[in-house]
Amino acid sequence: xxxxxxxxxxxxxxxxxxxxxxxxxxxxxxxxxxxxxxxxxxxxxxxxxxxxxxxxxxxxxxxxxxxxxxxxxxxxxxxxxxxxxxxxxxxxxxxxxxxxxxxxxxxxxxxxxxxxxxxxxxxxxxxxxxxxxxxxxxxxxxxxxxxxxxxxxxxxxxxxxxxxxxxxxxxxxxxxxxxxxxxxxxxxxxxxxxxxxxxxxxxxxx
Numbered sequence: 602x603x604x605x606x607x608x609x610x611x612x613x614x615x616x617x618x619x620x621x622x623x624x625x626x627x628x629x630x631x632x633x634x635x636x637x638x639x640x641x642x643x644x645x646x647x648x649x650x651x652x653x654x655x656x657x658x659x660x661x662x663x664x665x666x667x668x669x670x671x672x673x674x675x676x677x678x679x680x681x682x683x684x685x686x687x688x689x690x691x692x693x694x695x696x697x698x699x700x701x702x703x704x705x706x707x708x709x710x711x712x713x714x715x716x717x718x719x720x721x722x723x724x725x726x727x728x729x730x731x732x733x734x735x736x737x738x739x740x741x742x743x744x745x746x747x748x749x750x751x752x753x754x755x756x757x758x759x760x761x762x763x764x765x766x767x768x769x770x771x772x773x774x775x776x777x778x779x780x781x782x783x784x785x786x787x788x789x790x791x792x793x794x795x796x797x798x799x800x801x802x803x804x805x806x807x
């Protein structure tokens with residue numbers, strides 16, 4: 602039975618559809634969705650998740666259009682603008698969500714601030730959301746104080762649990778947090794996401 606389920610999930614993923622379990626569908630909430638280092642071609646996949654789960658909070662920890670390496674190719678501001686416009690417009694059509702955009706090394710503050718109507722733009726910081734404390738930043742950073750969650754992206758730093766803090770990398774997974782129970786769920790990004798990010802060689806150490 603598990604084999605059939607694994608094939609079903611793989612097929613959904615292949616065709617850009619997320620597998621949402623019954624447990625996820627029945628979360629008490631409020632729900633926080635954490636994503637990071639998103640490429641333009643996975644936006645629809647993310648929108649489908651948001652449309653199904655209706656998270657009250659969305660935290661993006663940077664590189665909103667990660668296939669456009671703006672830090673290296675500064676002349677690509679036009680395709681970056683178009684990509685980020687699609688993402689922000691798609692996320693902010695859900696009026697029930699409060700959105701946080703943490704800027705990454707391939708982001709442009711002026712572009713994001715121009716495009717967002719109600720998102721909160723950060724470099725890094727501490728958030729208190731529904732009685733949960735979170736540190737947010739694009740880069741992994743060790744913290745010496747207790748928070749409930751440490752959210753980051755950018756590289757392949759692993760998730761962790763240490764000193765009552767749960768560290769979640771939004772590059773590795775789409776992270777779903779039930780803030781009422783502090784339970785964490787992981788959804789996979791679509792097949793080919795790391796290739797679009799230009800990170801396959803880095804991951805394999807070549």
